Structures are given as structure tokens and as C-alpha cells.
Amino acid sequence: MTAWEMSEETFRLSPSSPKLTCAAKTASKYSIAGRLQAVGIGANGGVGGFLTNTFGGNTFSGISNLISTAVSSNQTDGQVLTQMGKAYLRGPLQGIPASLVGAQGTALGSSPTGLVRNAAVGTVFNAVTGANETIVTLSGEVSLSTVGTTAAEFATGVGEAKFALDAITYVGSLTACGFGWAH
């Protein structure tokens, strides 16, 4: 067996674990999207549910689901395409730094979701600071004396906080699934 076949076999076995599937499902339930759907926003599936999950879902669950869907032969084509669509919206690199894989400055290093998120974060930034500027024009160079930070740093912090919440939620969910508390 070649190294590639071994790694492929490992790749195939690990994500199909029911505990990982359980963790992804549980973490999604407690994600921003899960909370929105609990109050009826995007709860009926379709375009609304897709967008809510894509923009507000747990990033770690998304990665886990994408790997599970891609390697599982039990999934329908529709499910695979949905996951691939979400993966496309999140960007081909799924948040992995483009410089690490030599994709900096290429199409691989960007995503439509990133642009939308930037715009959303820019709106929050303007609401908080009163600055009437877009995230593109601020892009790291304009310093705001009132908050002592730049718009880009602010946006970076928002993303980091979201990822941290996702990470801890996923760890908690995986542990709960491991102990048999969640299914």
C-alpha cells in the first residue's frame, strides 16, 4: 500500500466516525445559524436556510461535514453538491492561510462569503464607530483615534471571536457526544 493510499484510507475512516458526525450536528445546533433557525429565521430550509447555515453556521462543523460528505458513499449527489456549494462560498481553502499553500493572491485565496462578511463587519464597524466608510477603503491603513484600532483589525477580531466560539462549541459537542450525552 502506498503512502497516498494509506493516507486516503485514514482520511476515509476518520471523518465517518459517528461521534464526529454527532459533534458536527450538535455544534451546528448551538451555532449562530442554529439560534437564528430556533427563532424561525431560515428554519424552513431552502435558500433562507442555506444562507443562514452558510454565513452563521459553525465553521468547524462545516469542515467536518464537508469531509464526511466528500468521502461517504451514502450521501446523495444533492447533499454533496450542497456541501460543495457551501465550501465554495467559504472559499476553497476553508480559511487556511493562502501563503501556506502558495495560493496567495490567487482566486483560491478569496471567497464570495469573505466579501459578504467583510461588508457585514464593515456595517457593524460603522455602527459602532460612526465612521461612514467601507471596509475596503479602511483596509488596515486608517486608524481611528476614538477606538485606537483600524477597521481591518476590528474585522479581524470579530472573525477570531467567531472562530473561537465555534472551536469551543465543537470541542464541547464532541466531548458530549463521546460521553453519550448528545446523539
Next chain:
Amino acid sequence: MPVGPDAAPLWEQVLIVVLSPPLSAGAWWLLSRGWGQSVQGGSVSQRTRTRQTWGFWIVLALGYLVTISMAVYAYFF
């Protein structure tokens, strides 16, 4: 709350408690690096890098806090 009837085997529970925090913290670090590069246009500020370094350790510590607390709760309460 005791361990549920369909809990994972003990060795898998130990793996989850021990390995999931560092793996998640590593994934968080990669995601944050990618997000920072995307938002700041490739040249990430020193302030952000410092925050990401601290963030990694904070996420790691919180991860262990969650998993160990849940393990203690599962087996000692």
C-alpha cells in the same frame, strides 16, 4: 451526569479529552490567519499577530477547561 449508555469506548473518550483541544486550537489558528490575511490584504499587523498568538493559547486553555470539566462531571458527580 453519568456517562451515557451509547458513550464512546474509554480510550476514545481519553483521546477526545486530550487531543480535541490542541487540534481545535490549531485549526482556530489557521482559520484566524486566513481570515486576518483576507481582511487585512495579506499584510497582517503585528498587533493582530500578537493577538492571534495569545488567542491560540486562550482557545487551547478553554478547550481543556471544557473537556476536563466535562470529564470530571461525568465520572465524579
